[in-house]
Amino acid sequence: MMTPDKCQSLLMDNVEGMQLFPDKFFDLAICDIRYGIGASKPSLKMDKVKQSNGKYLPIKRAKYQHSDWDTQKEPQAYFDELFRVSKNQIVFGANYYPQLTGGMIVWDKLNGNTDQFSVEIAYQSFNQRTDVVYYLWSGFMQGKYCSKDIRMALTQEGNKALNEKRIHECQKPVKLYEYLLKEYATTGQIILDTHEGSGSLKIACYKNGFEYYGFENNEYHFNNAQARFLSEVNRLSIEEDLRSKQLQLF
Numbered sequence: 001m002m003t004p005d006k007c008q009s010l011l012m013d014n015v016e017g018m019q020l021f022p023d024k025f026f027d028l029a030i031c032d033i034r035y036g037i038g039a040s041k042p043s044l045k046m047d048k049v050k051q052s053n054g055k056y057l058p059i060k061r062a063k064y065q066h067s068d069w070d071t072q073k074e075p076q077a078y079f080d081e082l083f084r085v086s087k088n089q090i091v092f093g094a095n096y097y098p099q100l101t102g103g104m105i106v107w108d109k110l111n112g113n114t115d116q117f118s119v120e121i122a123y124q125s126f127n128q129r130t131d132v133v134y135y136l137w138s139g140f141m142q143g144k145y146c147s148k149d150i151r152m153a154l155t156q157e158g159n160k161a162l163n164e165k166r167i168h169e170c171q172k173p174v175k176l177y178e179y180l181l182k183e184y185a186t187t188g189q190i191i192l193d194t195h196e197g198s199g200s201l202k203i204a205c206y207k208n209g210f211e212y213y214g215f216e217n218n219e220y221h222f223n224n225a226q227a228r229f230l231s232e233v234n235r236l237s238i239e240e241d242l243r244s245k246q247l248q249l250f
Helices: 014-018 076-085 174-184 200-208 219-248
Strands: 007-011 026-032 048-050 056-058 086-092 103-108 119-124 130-134 190-193 211-216
Touching (some): 007 200, 007 219, 014 211, 026 076, 086 174, 174 200, 190 200
Parallel strands (some): 190 211
Antiparallel strands (some): 086 119
């Protein structure tokens, strides 16, 4: 794991933040940018789900603070700075930006016939390939594996208590970011996140030994992400202490 002090978050505009860094400072930028489709005001979801026996199971839905952050797209100044400060990039929302041409990563959420988007498309600067990665992400149904093998990805997390808690209307799973780091980065590299949001990438970087810098200009989301990160650091620290004590017994 990376030390927490090597995972930095800044409450500020991302363009202004990137201007503070020299050319190619970051090894890889992994960014979930604004799509300009109003995703910051999601539709209300049902609070119950029908089971195979015909009965309905109540579901506790996360409540998000709606805002207008996704009503506009990123300006050209954002992309100018992004490509200046980073050596390579993975940018979600490529299908909304004609200038993002080249290699692509398609994330299939395996979410079936729902009102949610079935896939998300990310630009990647490493090559001209288009690759598909599968990770089940559909409400309380979350995958155990993020993989190119759909058979593995269809395996649900058996203990729902281990499901990732959603704190952001456009949250991406930690396991997806862990997969991207494993496939496209090398441990110890410096990662840039221009839209920190729920902090999933920050957690993935911390768990897997990457230095991290993230920008977030929404104070509400920023505070929630920092609380989530500290909670995860504490949980992992406790688990590590328990493992150490168990090893000492043998």
